[in-house]
Amino acid sequence: MENHATSMYMPTAKAKHEHPSLVTKRSVKFTKKEDHPTVTINGLKEGIDQPDCPPANDHDLHKATTFVKDAKAGRNFKFKLDKVSLDFYDTYNRWYFVYLLYFFLFVIMALALFEDPAITNLELPIWTTMTIEFVCLCYFLFRLAHSKRCMSGIFWMGDIKNWIVLSVSVITLIDMVVYVILINKGKPWIRIVRILRPLFMMNFKETKDLRQAFRNIRRSLLGILSVLVLLFLVIGLFALLAREIFEDDVLLKPDASNYMSDYFENFWDLYVLVTTANSPDIMMPAYDASPWYMLFYIIYVILCIYIFMSIFLAVIYKDYRKHLKNEVQKSVFVKRRNLVYAWDLLKVWRGGAFVMPWQRWHALMKSVEPSKSILQLKLIWKVLDKDEDNNIDKRAFMKTADILNVKIIEKSRYVPIWEKHFPRVYNSAVSQIIVKGIKHKFFGWFFDLLIILNAGLIAFRISSIEWFFLTIFSLEIVFKLYALGFYRYFTNPWDVFDFTVIVLAVILSIAAKAAKDSNTLEQRSLDIILVLRVLRLVRIFNNFEKFQVIMKTLRNIGPSIFSFGGVILVIYYVYAIIGMELFAGKITYYGYPSEETTETFNKSLLYCGNQKLNGTEFYRDHYCNNNFNNVAKAYITLFELTIVNQWHDILCLIKCFFHVHPFPGQCL
Numbered sequence: 001m002e003n004h005a006t007s008m009y010m011p012t013a014k015a016k017h018e019h020p021s022l023v024t025k026r027s028v029k030f031t032k033k034e035d036h037p038t039v040t041i042n043g044l045k046e047g048i049d050q051p052d053c054p055p056a057n058d059h060d061l062h063k064a065t066t067f068v069k070d071a072k073a074g075r076n077f078k079f080k081l082d083k084v085s086l087d088f089y090d091t092y093n094r095w096y097f098v099y100l101l102y103f104f105l106f107v108i109m110a111l112a113l114f115e116d117p118a119i120t121n122l123e124l125p126i127w128t129t130m131t132i133e134f135v136c137l138c139y140f141l142f143r144l145a146h147s148k149r150c151m152s153g154i155f156w157m158g159d160i161k162n163w164i165v166l167s168v169s170v171i172t173l174i175d176m177v178v179y180v181i182l183i184n185k186g187k188p189w190i191r192i193v194r195i196l197r198p199l200f201m202m203n204f205k206e207t208k209d210l211r212q213a214f215r216n217i218r219r220s221l222l223g224i225l226s227v228l229v230l231l232f233l234v235i236g237l238f239a240l241l242a243r244e245i246f247e248d249d250v251l252l253k254p255d256a257s258n259y260m261s262d263y264f265e266n267f268w269d270l271y272v273l274v275t276t277a278n279s280p281d282i283m284m285p286a287y288d289a290s291p292w293y294m295l296f297y298i299i300y301v302i303l304c305i306y307i308f309m310s311i312f313l314a315v316i317y318k319d320y321r322k323h324l325k326n327e328v329q330k331s332v333f334v335k336r337r338n339l340v341y342a343w344d345l346l347k348v349w350r351g352g353a354f355v356m357p358w359q360r361w362h363a364l365m366k367s368v369e370p371s372k373s374i375l376q377l378k379l380i381w382k383v384l385d386k387d388e389d390n391n392i393d394k395r396a397f398m399k400t401a402d403i404l405n406v407k408i409i410e411k412s413r414y415v416p417i418w419e420k421h422f423p424r425v426y427n428s429a430v431s432q433i434i435v436k437g438i439k440h441k442f443f444g445w446f447f448d449l450l451i452i453l454n455a456g457l458i459a460f461r462i463s464s465i466e467w468f469f470l471t472i473f474s475l476e477i478v479f480k481l482y483a484l485g486f487y488r489y490f491t492n493p494w495d496v497f498d499f500t501v502i503v504l505a506v507i508l509s510i511a512a513k514a515a516k517d518s519n520t521l522e523q524r525s526l527d528i529i530l531v532l533r534v535l536r537l538v539r540i541f542n543n544f545e546k547f548q549v550i551m552k553t554l555r556n557i558g559p560s561i562f563s564f565g566g567v568i569l570v571i572y573y574v575y576a577i578i579g580m581e582l583f584a585g586k587i588t589y590y591g592y593p594s595e596e597t598t599e600t601f602n603k604s605l606l607y608c609g610n611q612k613l614n615g616t617e618f619y620r621d622h623y624c625n626n627n628f629n630n631v632a633k634a635y636i637t638l639f640e641l642t643i644v645n646q647w648h649d650i651l652c653l654i655k656c657f658f659h660v661h662p663f664p665g666q667c668l
Contacts, residue, residue: 023543053357056346058318063085064342065367069093071338071401072368074331077147077205078155079420083221089150098206101143108136109573112194112631117584126183130176135171140200147205161203161211195577198570213563214570216323223319226311232310234649235274238300239266245296251285255617259285272648273297274304338592339398347394355391376408404601438483447476448540455534470509475535501536576634586610587627617649626650 018210030420038394056064068090070077079089101149111133114124145164148156158164163592175193182189202211242260249257260266272278279301286293310467346364358381364375380403382388385395421427426435437443477499543569588609593601608624609615626637641647 001375053348055100055363056360059083060345060605061363061367064345064364066090067338067342067345068364068368071335072404074208075205076334077150078152079150080152081182083149090148090411092146092150097143100139101204101206104136104139105204106206107198108133108197112573112577113192117630119579126180130180133172133176137172140165143204161205164203168199169334169522171196185359190581192577192581195574198278198573199568199574201570208567209559210570212597213560214567216320216327217322217567220316220319224315227308227312227315231304234308235270236267238304239263239270242270242296243292244267246286249289270300273300275644275647276305276311277644284661287540312330312388318411335401336398339401343394343397353393355393356397358390361392361397372408377383379408380404390450414485414488416488417653418482418485435483438479446542447473447544451536451540455537458534467509468638470495470502470506472504498536572635575638576628576631577636579628579634580631583628585629587613587624587628588622592622592624621646621649623650
């Protein structure tokens with residue numbers, strides 16, 4: 001076999017100038033002007049040659065359209081391929097059915113606000129909440145039936161998510177019937193089944209992001225079990241050492257109880273120390289007895305907090321990253337599989353290879369994206385058809401879904417409305433000088449300087465020239481609308497933020513001036529205006545590249561933040577329902593007596609209305625508002641527990657009401 005060496009000739013700039021035939025004219029050219037990428041397209045007005053090609057039959061086109069839509073949306077649905085099932089599947093994915101599902105998911109979760117124990121003044125009659133819940137369940141079952149009509153029976157029956165939704169719906173219906181019967185007979189019934197409601201949110205196909213986030217967390221937890229077991233063993237060892245070291249000194253805690261004399265109490269206190277919630281309180285009795293005792297806690301803190309917790313976090317990150325990578329690979333595989341199915345339906349044999357001609361691709365795109373103009377479709381085609389032979393191969397077609405997810409805006413939409421309707425005036429020399437001045441960077445810097453100056457005056461409570469700044473900033477909006485047009489102005493998030501702040505400030509200022517007889521309204525409106533005006537300082541960050549990177553990063557990870565926020569809310573919901581069933585009405589905030597009102601304060605309202613909390617840190621720290629009397633208070637209590645600080649004091653109510661060892665608190 002002979003070896004052949006090939007080289008690619010790259011003409012120099014001089015050669016290109018002397019011999020223009022060496023230069024291939026590109027149909028698509030990408031440039032960047034201002035903050036928007038611009039695509040210049042040559043030759044689209046002449047159209048694209050369409051060689052003779054038999055059109056695809058309607059059924060194949062319908063199937064290919066469905067596959068491409070699923071690839072674009074990231075769906076993994078095993079739908080049947082007959083015409084009737086495809087029509088049902090198209091209906092199943094209609095936006096109004098999807099948004100109705102989101103609406104009923106929100107409603108069934110929000111019912112906890114109105115069910116007993118409800119938020120003050122929001123409680124609804126039992127029959128009202130029952131009817132609303134029944135309607136939600138009916139829609140969930142309707143979605144299940146609709147999906148079964150579209151999906152092959154084997155795949156539908158094998159999907160555990162469908163069975164979970166069906167089972168939870170049936171269990172909830174049974175619970176509702178039993179609850180109504182027992183309530184009518186005057187017998188109490190705990191609706192603990194409400195903790196199953198979050199399963200609806202995680203088991204519909206439309207909530208895959210929430211489900212994937214929860215699944216990744218669940219899988220990552222399995223990898224930390226070994227570290228968790230080792231951590232608890234170390235805590236147990238130090239709990240034993242603490243008892244042996246401190247027991248002979250007969251030390252006392254501030255509440256006069258024995259210090260480190262009970263093994264389980266030691267384990268609990270050292271576990272709390274890992275969360276830093278009782279630091280340095282738990283160390284002080286030993287430190288007061290001898291400074292050398294601090295060596296015990298120094299070693300413990302270094303080992304358990306700084307070493308084990310770091311390993312703990314590293315293992316979680318490693319496992320989560322691995323599972324997330326697997327999820328992404330699976331999503332990419334599903335997308336490519338759907339595109340391959342669509343390719344196989346529409347490909348044609350031409351020139352010794354399978355290709356997809358413009359005619360079939362155009363028909364497919366008109367079905368997939370009917371809202372896109374012919375110019376936009378030709379742009380996408382030019383990007384895919386690198387050889388410009390009016391055919392694309394399989395490799396190029398596999399990029400279709402990704403390109404369709406790129407937002408394309410025709411340049412004509414950026415043309416200001418004034419230029420469209422009054423071109424002679426807008427394009428006049430004077431007008432263009434004004435437009436260039438408005439677009440100049442010094443124009444932005446000038447108003448940024450005014451924002452800083454305005455913030456300084458607000459800080460010193462100098463409000464005599466508020467209307468001057470409002471007028472100047474309102475003129476800024478008018479100038480920008482003239483230069484940029486409505487579309488470009490309102491597609492910039494910073495300009496939208498600026499517009500919202502200024503318009504609200506103007507409206508509130510007018511309302512404050514109109515309310516001549518209400519000093520309170522005027523003062524409150526002025527306070528709101530000042531807050532809104534200070535928020536405009538955020539806009540200045542957009543002028544610094546590093547801040548732009550941070551803001552773009554936050555914007556890119558926003559969907560993931562919302563997904564994990566949803567997971568946290570779901571977990572809160574489960575614990576809130578359990579907490580309300582166990583503790584509702586046991587703790588109530590009635591205020592705290594002062595030195596002047598101690599004698600007149602109602603004795604039955606002391607200790608959060610519960611004598612069991614007499615002498616507890618829970619009451620001494622004024623935590624009576626941390627209760628489970630309704631879902632809002634339950635969420636706030638759980639949030640405070642998540643923050644960590646003093647969470648062990650809040651948990652003292654477990655010992656007070658259930659006498660569970662070793663939770664802290666001296667209960668009478």
